[in-house]
Amino acid sequence: MTERRRSALIGPVLVLATLVASIISSFGAPLIPTVARDFHESLSTAQWSLTVALLVGAASSPVLGRLGDGPRRRVTLLGGLAVVTAGGVIAALAGGLGMLVVGRGLQGVGLGLAPLAMATARDELPQAKVAPMMALLSVSAGAGLGAGYPISGLLAEAWGLAGAYWFGTIVSGLALIGVAAVLPSRAGHGAPNPLxxxxxxxxxxxxxxxxxxxxxxxxxxxxxxxxxxxxxxxxxxxxxxxxxxxxxxxxLVQLRLLRHPSVLSADACAMVLGVAMYMVLSGVTEFVQSPRSGGFGFSASAVVAGTVLIPLSFFMLISSRTLPALVTRIGIRAVLTLGCLVAALGCGFFAVFHSALWQAFVMTGVLGVGLGTTFAAIPGLIVQSIPARETGSALGFYQVVRFTGFSLGSALTATILAAHASGNGQPTVGGYTTALWISAGTCVLAAALAWFLPARSTRLTPTERVPQGRGKAVV
Missing domain, CATH: 4.10.860 (DNA Excision Repair, Uvrb; Chain A)
Structure with missing residues (x-):
């Protein structure tokens, strides 16, 4: 493979690896009823097939980010994808919930690969392509979580639980081969950072x-x-x-980087938006499956509920492509604020209008536009304010913050629905609308954080910048 062709393939391969790892890691939610049935466990116990992936993803993100800062980045990426692939094999062959949880935990390592992919883009791509690619990678990580819902539901319906995990094994193996073939070694590019x-x-x-x-x-x-x-x-x-x-x-994480207003506002927005995103992911999929006999819901199947999230992933990816033009026109702080407000609009829309299934599709599409814009902007906001050597670590901490928001959002939705349950223990329409309004409110809070916490660039010394002669990246 020629050097020019290899360089042209780096971006697509990084996107593929990020999407695959994110999709596989989110396989848990739609499969929870199947896991409970196949392994004769309660739904709450089967929930660990999702929870463990989020836990491992949150814990592995800063570790992988720090390991990947320097000449070990290619090895760390390959090792992470190898662990995800091995986890798929274990999950597919699992004869009980314990082994499945082990496999899902290994697959959760994939959630920690996004910071590595973004740090790689910063170092290996031409300067003009760095910002758009980092935006796309950040959004791919979030869009993959949404895409995992319909994909896993369809796979489980067609091939069963094991078939879904075998599919994940195959695609993660392909991503592993792609990274091995395209990503150049950084051996000799400085000393590795101590872990x-x-x-x-x-x-x-x-x-x-x-x-x-x-x-x-x-x-x-x-x-x-x-x-x-x-x-x-x-x-x-x-x-x-x-x-x-x-x-x-x-x-492991340079907490002093939080003194930079841009880093602080970016991480704060990431957590709050993570809460809102998972409140919607959890709430809307349950709402559309609620039986119409209860006076609301659409009696939809799990597969249909998963397809409701397709507009979320699609518009997250599409809207991220508009980021450079928007930043040039109105500035990064306004872009973040506007994206948060658009996401709030989507949540508020479905809180008011939820009598037809198409309204759920509209809501997730509008939410995708808002989240796609904001999640695309946040990594660039962080990177422009930190030394190049801290890229992997800072973005790893950003992932931890975002996953914490995801977990808080999921738990908050469950708490709200339980508090608004009817006499038979089933959630009421008031519980779902309350969750949606709170989700909209958290998006407005994120907008306030983005606007009032000054998101300005921080001047770095020449020794902190990536050497411009390489023409690879800027700070």
Whole structure:
């Protein structure tokens, strides 16, 4: 393969790897009823086939990001995709829920590959292509989560649970081959950054205790001793981890980067929008499957419920392509604010108009436009304000923040629906509309954060910038 052709394929291969890893990692939600039936487990227990992927994705993102800063990036990407592929094999062959959870956990590593792909684009692509490609990769990670719902539902209906996971194994294997064939080695490009193993070990229990409490709060009771203990432990462990990160010479995550207004506003928006996105993903798929006999819903199948999210993924990808023109015309802060408000409009629309199935498609399409614009803008906002050597670490932390928002959104929806249940324990239409209005409100909050937290560039010293002679990337 010629050098020119290899260079031309780097962008598409990175998008493929990001999409594949994200889609596979989101296979859990639509398959939960099938998992519960096939393995004779309750729905709440089967939910761990999704929760474990989010947990591992959140924990692995900063580790993979730090490992991938420097000459080890190609090896780290290949290793991550190999783990995802192995996880697919284990999940497909699982004879019980325990083995399935192990396989799904390995597949969750794929959620940590997006920062590596964005850091690779920054270093390997021509300067003019860096910003658009990073925007596309960020949106691909989010769009893949939405696309995983209909894809996994269709696959499970056609080939069963094992067939869905075998499909994931095949496509992740293809992405692995593509990266191996196209991505150049960075051996000799500087010394590798040392990995903060202490920080990595401390971060894992922080995420596990906090996200397990969030995931199980509705089931166990938010006031139960177990949930209170988990949340308290999460806060205490986070304080210990934060102090360790601030004191170590080469931390897993440079928390001091949050002093940059642009980094702070970007991460804050990412978390709030993550909450809103997963509130909608969780709520709308359940709403459309609700029986019409209850006075609302459309008695739709799981496959139809999954297709409702196709406009979300489609318009997230399409709207991201408009980012360069929008930023040139109105500026990055206005783009972020406008995108958040468009997302709020979509949520508010379905809260008011939900008597026909087409209105659900309209809502997810409008939400896709808003989220596509914002998720495309956030990585560029972070990258323009940090040293090049911190790209993987900073974007890894951005992924942690976003996944935390996803988990909070899912748990918040479950709590709202449980609080508005009817006498037979089923959610009422008031529960769904309340969740939608809260989702719209969180998008408005994100807009306020984007506008009032000044998103300005931070000047970097010449030694912090990527050498311009390489013509590869800018800060």
């Amino acid at each position: 903060d193993w202490v920080g990595a070990v401390l971060l894992a229990p922080v995420l596990v205790t906090t996200l397990v409490a969030v995931a199980e709060g509705t089931q166990w009771g938010w006031g139960s001793p177990a949930i209170i203990s988990l949340l308290a432990a999460g806060v205490a462990l986070f304080a210990v981890w934060a102090v360790q990160q601030l004191r170590t010479e080469n931390p």
